Amino acid sequence: GHVTVDDPLRETEDDRALPDPRLADEERTVPPQTHQHADHAGHLALAADLLLEDGGPGVLASRGLYPSELRREKPALVITSLSAFGQDGPRAGWAASNLVAHAAGGILSLTGVMSRPPLQNGGEQAWMLLGLNGFSASVTGWLGALLRGEGDWLDISAQECAAGMLEYAGPRAALDGTPAPRLGNRVNSIWGIYACADGFAGRSTARRTRRKFP
Numbered sequence: 001g002h003v004t005v006d007d008p009l010r011e012t013e014d015d016r017a018l019p020d021p022r023l024a025d026e027e028r029t030v031p032p033q034t035h036q037h038a039d040h041a042g043h044l045a046l047a048a049d050l051l052l053e054d055g056g057p058g059v060l061a062s063r064g065l066y067p068s069e070l071r072r073e074k075p076a077l078v079i080t081s082l083s084a085f086g087q088d089g090p091r092a093g094w095a096a097s098n099l100v101a102h103a104a105g106g107i108l109s110l111t112g113v114m115s116r117p118p119l120q121n122g123g124e125q126a127w128m129l130l131g132l133n134g135f136s137a138s139v140t141g142w143l144g145a146l147l148r149g150e151g152d153w154l155d156i157s158a159q160e161c162a163a164g165m166l167e168y169a170g171p172r173a174a175l176d177g178t179p180a181p182r183l184g185n186r187v188n189s190i191w192g193i194y195a196c197a198d199g200f201a202g203r204s205t206a207r208r209t210r211r212k213f214p
Contacts, residue, residue: 041065046074049145050138054082057092067153078141078151082134086157096158101126105162110169113184129165130158 045051045065053060053067060067060079067079081087084096085104099120102108107126112119137154145151163170169180190205 042070045070046077049076049078050142051077051079052082052134052138053079056083056095057081057087071151071153074151076145076149076151078138078145078154080134080138080141080154080156082130082156082158084158086160087155091159098124098126101130101158102162104159106166106170107162110166110180110182112182114182118182126158126162129161130156133161133164 041063042065051060051070060070060081067081070079071077083092084101085091085094091104096104099108102121102125103118105126107121108118111121134154134156137156141152141154166180173179191203193200193202
């Protein structure tokens, strides 16, 4: 059957609610709730240890499920809100694609060749990165709830997840105003993309550097 949801990434023409079938194992879906069914949805939410919200700011609240009230009723509940630009702030209501999320987080300042425009990374890396950060934050919050009996409401944006991948390039630009150049695919014996019998493989190995300090 057709799954209709608010997030276009989760809308498919078959019975899978996720774009990657490997992520849909053991998944069960509940039809979108209306305000008449808010009580039923509230019971489902309070029966959970972890509650995940995606699709933009205020999605839970728009369905009668207010995170602050849920946590008041169940302090050990962990709620994770995933969005492009966070739950509040000047860009919270902005829509974003995978490309926009990476551009806003600074990743596109590093991808491509210096003399040409930036290149988009393959796949849906911004959303996968958001999901990975959401997963790690959620299970950490759940561990805290198990140990202390107190959950949390976690607000995670795709923009901040991308910014966290800049490594030295982000702090360097902030500290001395020097933008990191786009270096393209620098191929050498320890770093590059290599053709294989069944496709391509990437390898990135840090060099061992000897430095002299005063």
